[in-house]
Amino acid sequence: xxxxxxxxxxxxxxxxxDTLDGTSRVLDGVELSVREGEVVGLVGETGCGKSITAxxxxxxxxxxxxxxxxGEILFLGDNLxxxxxxxxxxxxxxxxxxxxxxxxxxxxxxFSVGEEMGDLIRWHGRxxxxxxxxxxxxxxxxxxxxxxVELLDRVKIPAPREIxxxxxxxxxxxxxxxxxxxxxxxxxxxxxxxxxxTTALDVTIQKGILELIEEKVKExxxxxxxxxxxxxxxxxxCDRIYVMYAGTIAETAKTQDLLDNPKHPYTSGLISSIPKLxxxxxxxxxxxxxxxxxxxxxxxxxxxCPEVMEICEQEKPELVKxxxxxLVACHLFSxxxxx
Amino acid sequence: MFGxxxxxxxxxxxxxxxxISLLIFFLARVMPGDPARLALGxxxxxxxxxxxRHRLGLDQPLYTQYYVFVKxxxxxxxxxxxxxxxxxxxxxxxxxxxxxxxxxxAMTIAILGGIPLGMLSALHKDRTIxxxxxxxxxxxxxxxxxxxGIMFQIxxxxxxxxxxxxxxxSGDPPAHMTGLYLLDSVLTRDLAAFxxxxxxxxxxxxxxxxxxxxxxxxxxxxxxxxxxxxxxxIVSRTIGMPENLNIYKYMLKNAFxxxxxxxxxxxxxxxxxxxxxxxxxxxxxxARYGVNSVLRNDFNAVVGVTLVIGVGYVxxxxxxxxxxxxxxxxxxxxx
Ligand SMILES: Nc1ncnc2c1ncn2[C@@H]1O[C@H](COP(=O)(O)OP(=O)(O)OP(=O)(O)O)[C@@H](O)[C@H]1O
Ligand code: SF4
Ligand SMILES: [Mg+2]
Numbered sequence: 001x002x003x004x005x006x007x008x009x010x011x012x013x014x015x016x017x018d019t020l021d022g023t024s025r026v027l028d029g030v031e032l033s034v035r036e037g038e039v040v041g042l043v044g045e046t047g048c049g050k051s052i053t054a055x056x057x058x059x060x061x062x063x064x065x066x067x068x069x070x071g072e073i074l075f076l077g078d079n080l081x082x083x084x085x086x087x088x089x090x091x092x093x094x095x096x097x098x099x100x101x102x103x104x105x106x107x108x109x110x111f112s113v114g115e116e117m118g119d120l121i122r123w124h125g126r127x128x129x130x131x132x133x134x135x136x137x138x139x140x141x142x143x144x145x146x147x148x149v150e151l152l153d154r155v156k157i158p159a160p161r162e163i164x165x166x167x168x169x170x171x172x173x174x175x176x177x178x179x180x181x182x183x184x185x186x187x188x189x190x191x192x193x194x195x196x197x198t199t200a201l202d203v204t205i206q207k208g209i210l211e212l213i214e215e216k217v218k219e220x221x222x223x224x225x226x227x228x229x230x231x232x233x234x235x236x237x238c239d240r241i242y243v244m245y246a247g248t249i250a251e252t253a254k255t256q257d258l259l260d261n262p263k264h265p266y267t268s269g270l271i272s273s274i275p276k277l278x279x280x281x282x283x284x285x286x287x288x289x290x291x292x293x294x295x296x297x298x299x300x301x302x303x304x305c306p307e308v309m310e311i312c313e314q315e316k317p318e319l320v321k322x323x324x325x326x327l328v329a330c331h332l333f334s335x336x337x338x339x
Numbered sequence: 340m341f342g343x344x345x346x347x348x349x350x351x352x353x354x355x356x357x358x359i360s361l362l363i364f365f366l367a368r369v370m371p372g373d374p375a376r377l378a379l380g381x382x383x384x385x386x387x388x389x390x391x392r393h394r395l396g397l398d399q400p401l402y403t404q405y406y407v408f409v410k411x412x413x414x415x416x417x418x419x420x421x422x423x424x425x426x427x428x429x430x431x432x433x434x435x436x437x438x439x440x441x442x443x444x445a446m447t448i449a450i451l452g453g454i455p456l457g458m459l460s461a462l463h464k465d466r467t468i469x470x471x472x473x474x475x476x477x478x479x480x481x482x483x484x485x486x487x488g489i490m491f492q493i494x495x496x497x498x499x500x501x502x503x504x505x506x507x508x509s510g511d512p513p514a515h516m517t518g519l520y521l522l523d524s525v526l527t528r529d530l531a532a533f534x535x536x537x538x539x540x541x542x543x544x545x546x547x548x549x550x551x552x553x554x555x556x557x558x559x560x561x562x563x564x565x566x567x568x569x570x571x572x573i574v575s576r577t578i579g580m581p582e583n584l585n586i587y588k589y590m591l592k593n594a595f596x597x598x599x600x601x602x603x604x605x606x607x608x609x610x611x612x613x614x615x616x617x618x619x620x621x622x623x624x625x626a627r628y629g630v631n632s633v634l635r636n637d638f639n640a641v642v643g644v645t646l647v648i649g650v651g652y653v654x655x656x657x658x659x660x661x662x663x664x665x666x667x668x669x670x671x672x673x674x
Contacts, residue, residue, distance in 0.1 A: 058577050060577060093580075097578055098578055105571065106571050107571055107574075108572075108575065108589050109593070109667070109668070109669055110593055112668075120575070120578065123579075123580070123581045125579060126581045127581055128581055128582060134583060134584060167668035167669075167672065169669050169672060170668075180574070
């Protein structure tokens with residue numbers, strides 16, 4: 001396997017939120033890249049900024065209160081942050097797909113599953129419809145409903161023909177999540193951003209979904225940014241993993257390297273806090289993610305770090321190469337430390 | 340599913356109607372002043388007043404009067420009007436269509452104008468078009484209706500001579516079918532009568548529609564802005580829903596549903612406020628009749644008018660409830 005092209009590259013992304021208590025400095029220079037056909041995990045405890053990263057890529061950050069301070073998101077040659085609303089929509093709807101985190105609020109409550117999926121299938125990739133199409137008068141005699149049923153079947157929904165007529169209120173969280181996964185699979189795309197897509201699913205179904213994603217990756221050279229707080233799931237699926245802490249990238253490495261030989265103290269903590277590397281919940285290290293309005297100086301992890309040094313409180317560690325395609329942001333590695 | 344929903348609402352509606360009839364009846368009887376004395380004037384003798392009281396049944400105990408009232412109601416009678424000396428139901432049948440037509444046209448203007456204006460405002464939030472529509476909405480609610488009506492009369496009708504100043508029609512009314520001139524003239528293919536009554540309709544209907552139009556604009560604007568931030572809107576846009584379909588179908592249905600309850604209340608408001616417009620434009624409607632009845636203590640007429648308004652109100656809100664259940668599965672599917 002040769003060197004594959006980078007399709008998504010994020011540099012120095014800073015996102016703040018204006019809240020009543022002050023400016024919340026959530027993303028503090030996120031660096032992240034995804035290559036063609038690569039499955040990349042983004043792992044970190046709750047509140048560390050995974051979803052905000054995803055939303056910023058997808059141009060769906062709520063502004064206000066959110067604010068993109070600086071940074072660059074290159075996707076297939078375009079700087080997403082500089083595109084107009086129209087251009088952005090065009091790129092996104094054709095080349096990106098998204099499975100949102102919250103299945104309870106992500107489906108329109110007043111339309112049936114089939115209605116919404118039907119439109120998505122029928123009109124996929126169109127930015128605007130003509131007036132007749134808009135009024136539903138010119139519905140191509142199409143097989144969109146059949147295709148919807150087929151997609152629902154692929155995400156292991158029982159009785160898809162029945163589900164198609166149902167409204168979101170009638171479906172459980174797990175069902176809705178699978179409907180959303182099916183929607184994300186409509187049409188061809190280059191990058192799938194999946195934000196905790198299997199949290200509400202039981203283990204067998206979760207396994208089926210992961211297999212489905214793997215299949216798409218193989219067949220269509222799909223790239224995936226897979227967000228999860230579950231290292232076990234990330235290990236199964238991902239080629240490479242980013243560990244995120246409090247709005248910064250702590251470390252990235254190939255999955256196996258990361259798990260066998262974690263470099264960043266936070267990664268070590270993450271791994272040792274998992275009883276066994278299967279599907280169990282992540283327990284966490286002592287302490288919690290810091291306050292974003294008044295974050296710790298220097299390395300944001302220093303109040304919880306077992307290896308904290310003097311410099312850690314003063315200087316923010318840069319993300320540096322440590323060999324083997326690995327990057328780590330920690331003072332233990334930045335200046336002649338072990339590498 | 341829908342039938343069950345309907346079956347649940349119907350008995351409730353009957354109960355409300357019964358309550359209304361009871362309330363209106365007793366309120367009208369305790370209005371100050373003796374209707375018989377007022378009708379006959381200060382010259383009449385005590386005996387004459389007593390005789391009229393007897394004829395009207397006012398000397399009976401209240402429950403007997405209510406019994407007689409309900410018995411008449413079931414036969415479609417509302418009792419004699421002291422002013423027109425006819426059964427109130429006849430007076431109402433003559434005047435009701437004029438008011439209904441006015442209110443229906445005003446409501447149509449308010450809905451058909453308010454929805455696009457509100458959407459435009461929301462989609463161009465804080466830009467010029469939004470500012471303008473907000474100023475307009477504010478003006479629409481704050482200016483008194485009689486003042487707007489008179490301004491229209493002076494400006495458009497009198498000075499420019501574009502439209503008639505008062506009345507419902509100048510020539511012959513179309514052949515009577517429903518009593519709604521616009522509808523009747525369409526049904527009988529009477530173009531002259533249609534144009535005639537249409538011209539008369541414009542100013543009163545626009546005057547009456549301004550406040551509800553403004554309120555609907557504001558509501559649609561607010562709920563569309565909310566819809567724009569909803570997770571499902573963002574998700575469907577992100578996964579490839581055409582932008583205008585997302586707005587005009589997916590967001591609008593939610594926004595409209597959120598506005599529906601208020602639209603029901605606005606119809607009630609329109610009926611209640613029609614009398615000002617009817618007064619200004621000499622519109623031969625029921626609301627004007629109602630106000631005159633109150634001033635003259637014509638108690639049967641007061642009861643009749645109030646009853647019709649009450650029934651209309653209940654009926655509209657029943658329709659709104661049905662529509663609501665139809666549009667929003669969360670309501671319909673609740674057991
Ligand atoms: N609308 C908002 N206003 C203010 N702060 C926000 C807003 N949305 C997110 N945040 C802040 O950003 C931080 C990161 O949120 P994010 O949703 O990205 O977390 P996450 O890593 O996805 O967590 P989880 O695993 O729970 O989904 C949160 O701690 C929160 O304080
Ligand atoms: S920089 Fe310092 S505080 Fe931060 S992880 Fe490394 S050792 Fe710990
Ligand atoms: Mg999240």
